[in-house]
Amino acid sequence: MGYGDVQMIDENGNRVDGRKAGDIRPIEIELGVVPVADGSASVRWGTNYVIASIYGPMEAHPRKIQRQERAVLDVRYNMAPFSTTDRFRPGFNRRSREISKVTAEALESVVLLELYPRSKIRVEIEVICAEAGTRCVGLTAASLALADAGIPMTDMVVSVASGKINDVVVCDLNKEEDNYGEADLPMGVLPNTGELVFLQMDGDLSPEQFQEAWDYNMDAAMKIHVLMKEAIANKYGGES
Amino acid sequence: MSSSGASDGRTSAASGSLVIPGDKISTEIDGKLGHGVMKLNGSIIATKLGYVVEKGGELSVTPLHTAYFPRPGDLVLGYIEGMRANIWFIDLGAPFNAILPMSLAPMKVEFGATRDAMNVGTAILCRVQEIDESHSSVVTMKGMGLRKVNSGFVDSVAPHLVSVLSSGNEPIINKIKDSSNCRVILCANGRIWVDGEPEGIRIVRDTLAFIRENADSDKISSKVANYLNKGNGE
Numbered sequence: 001m002g003y004g005d006v007q008m009i010d011e012n013g014n015r016v017d018g019r020k021a022g023d024i025r026p027i028e029i030e031l032g033v034v035p036v037a038d039g040s041a042s043v044r045w046g047t048n049y050v051i052a053s054i055y056g057p058m059e060a061h062p063r064k065i066q067r068q069e070r071a072v073l074d075v076r077y078n079m080a081p082f083s084t085t086d087r088f089r090p091g092f093n094r095r096s097r098e099i100s101k102v103t104a105e106a107l108e109s110v111v112l113l114e115l116y117p118r119s120k121i122r123v124e125i126e127v128i129c130a131e132a133g134t135r136c137v138g139l140t141a142a143s144l145a146l147a148d149a150g151i152p153m154t155d156m157v158v159s160v161a162s163g164k165i166n167d168v169v170v171c172d173l174n175k176e177e178d179n180y181g182e183a184d185l186p187m188g189v190l191p192n193t194g195e196l197v198f199l200q201m202d203g204d205l206s207p208e209q210f211q212e213a214w215d216y217n218m219d220a221a222m223k224i225h226v227l228m229k230e231a232i233a234n235k236y237g238g239e240s
Numbered sequence: 241m242s243s244s245g246a247s248d249g250r251t252s253a254a255s256g257s258l259v260i261p262g263d264k265i266s267t268e269i270d271g272k273l274g275h276g277v278m279k280l281n282g283s284i285i286a287t288k289l290g291y292v293v294e295k296g297g298e299l300s301v302t303p304l305h306t307a308y309f310p311r312p313g314d315l316v317l318g319y320i321e322g323m324r325a326n327i328w329f330i331d332l333g334a335p336f337n338a339i340l341p342m343s344l345a346p347m348k349v350e351f352g353a354t355r356d357a358m359n360v361g362t363a364i365l366c367r368v369q370e371i372d373e374s375h376s377s378v379v380t381m382k383g384m385g386l387r388k389v390n391s392g393f394v395d396s397v398a399p400h401l402v403s404v405l406s407s408g409n410e411p412i413i414n415k416i417k418d419s420s421n422c423r424v425i426l427c428a429n430g431r432i433w434v435d436g437e438p439e440g441i442r443i444v445r446d447t448l449a450f451i452r453e454n455a456d457s458d459k460i461s462s463k464v465a466n467y468l469n470k471g472n473g474e
Contacts, residue, residue: 039305057307057335068374110261112278112287117374119335147261150305150400152287154280155262192262193281232260232289236304 006180008165015165016176024160024172024220029231031148037124039149043141046174047131052141053124054149060120071116075104077138079127088130099135100125106139106159106188106198112152121151132178133161136186139198144228154190156228157197158221161186162213169209171216185210187217191225194218255294259286265299274300308334308399310377314368314428317394318379319361323354330366333399333429336375340366344380346387363389365425365433385425392423392435395448399430401455412451412464419468420444443468 009015019025025046034040037053060066065074077099081090103125111121123145125138136159143157163173164183173181183205188198205213259265265277266284273279276288277299286292290303310316310332318330321337328340342349349357358364365386371377381387397405405413405426413426420443422436434444450467454460 038307059336116335119375147289148305150288150290150303150307152276153261154278154285154287156260190262192264192285229260233258236258236289 006176008177008180009168009170013168015170015174017174019170019172021168021170022216022219024223025174027224027227029144029227031144031232031235037145037149039145039147039151041141041144041148043137043144045131045133045137045140046172047129048127048134048137049129050134050137050141051126051128052138052145053126054142054145054151055122055124056149057116057119057121057151060118065120066118069117070113071111071119071121073104073107073111073113073123074120075100075107075123075125075142077103077125077127077135079130079134083127083130099138102198102200103135103139103142106157107142107146109195109197110143110153110155110157110190111146112154115152121146132173132175133186135159136161136188139188140224140228144231147232155192155195156190156225157188158191158224158228159186159188159198160217160220160224162216162220164203164205164209164213169205169212169216171213171220183209183213185213185217187214187221189218189221191221255292257292258290259292259301260289261285261287265292265301272296272298274298276301276303302403303400305398306400308332308429309375310334310338310368310371310429312368312370315425316366316368316379316429317389317425317427317431317433318364318366318429320358320364322360323358325352325354328354328358330364330379332368332377332379333396333431334375334377336377338368338377338379340364340379340381344369344378344382346381358388363394363433365389365427368428389433392433393441393445394431394433395445396431397448397452398455399428401451402426402428402430404455404460405451408461410461412461415465415468416444416447419447 028044030042033042034053039054042051077096079088081088123142127134139159162171162185163181165177165181183203186200263286264283286301288301288303290301293300293302316332318332320328321331322329326342330338366379366381369378369380417424420440422434422440425433
């Protein structure tokens with residue numbers, strides 16, 4: 001059996017972890033998990049576990065990064081060395097730089113940066129346990145942490161990925177599906193307007209498959225948005 | 241997050257309900273807008289996590305967390321963080337340090353002798369005099385009650401709790417003053433100066449700790465009153 005020949009979905013549409021094509025993994029959200037931060041959130045998404053912390057707004061240093069008309073978002077995505085089965089070499093690498101950059105750009109679409117000229121808002125995303133889709137979990141956690149820190153935003157950002165396994169489009173890929181699947185389409189969605197702030201694609205999808213993956217992501221984003229609201233209501237005592 | 245359906249996917253939130261950024265508060269966009277709300281696509285949405293407040297025709301969101309941003313006229317407690325020959329840099333707990341020019345100090349200071357007058361770490365009561373659009377602020381110590389803080393104790397609460405402590409017919413801060421028999425100055429940046437007998441200071445510190453723990457709950461005012469009546473949790 002060669003690479004890509006792994007059977008990951010049976011004739012009844014059951015995936016390796018028992019989910020159907022449109023199902024997402026179980027999600028648990030908690031706010032205020034880092035007391036020393038200005039805002040924080042943790043997200044357990046399947047076996048993924050990610051903590052995001054917000055510090056600031058603070059004076060931007062070094063001064064050359066200051067923008068006179070708005071704040072800058074300093075996003076740092078990092079995977080802990082023990083977050084994967086093989087030890088992950090600590091420190092910044094090309095992948096973490098890329099994810100930090102796309103996360104910052106997605107968040108810049110919603111954060112009202114013009115309210116904080118010359119400032120910096122530090123967003124720290126730490127992956128404690130990685131399964132698959134950590135960039136989506138990190139972006140979702142960062143959005144929650146920003147809300148927890150009282151940073152003004154026009155909407156939350158919910159991120160989720162769909163992909164293709166054995167020529168079938170499925171939602172929210174797990175580790176095996178991510179490793180042996182044929183395509184991956186992570187998206188960042190503003191749940192109140194349905195606008196898109198983040199889109200990447202790895203592999204090939206036909207236009208029909210792309211549309212199917214898009215629809216799965218949009219549906220999943222709305223479900224996750226409800227979970228976010230419930231988690232915030234549980235923490236701060238509102239009605240959900 | 242009590243809500244009713246809306247055609248554009250957003251949900252409308254009622255006054256007093258908990259909202260998160262992006263939640264629709266109202267479709268009537270003619271009213272006044274307060275803190276934590278903005279007009280977007282023909283409706284008023286929340287931009288912060290907090291509770292919706294409708295008061296005198298003005299819609300706003302009382303945030304659960306927020307950073308302190310100085311406003312002209314604010315009474316603040318700051319710490320000297322550095323100095324040059326003729327100015328001090330003051331940490332107000334805001335994203336940017338304020339400056340205190342030698343000319344706005346309460347005492348006569350020779351050029352180059354700023355460190356002798358007030359060294360790093362000195363706590364001062366001052367007032368925000370001016371602030372520009374890029375958040376550079378100037379504070380003054382010329383005014384009644386503005387001075388170096390040489391005695392007592394400084395505690396703090398989150399800046400968004402200052403209005404909770406000082407508003408209403410019977411402000412919580414007055415109840416704390418009455419119960420502890422201490423001199424208490426509540427500053428806009430959330431720092432609180434307390435001076436008095438050790439037992440009184442203990443009462444204030446315990447009450448402020450209680451407020452910090454219960455800050456997100458409803459009816460905080462009556463809870464604090466009960467706490468003080470019970471003898472500060474003893």
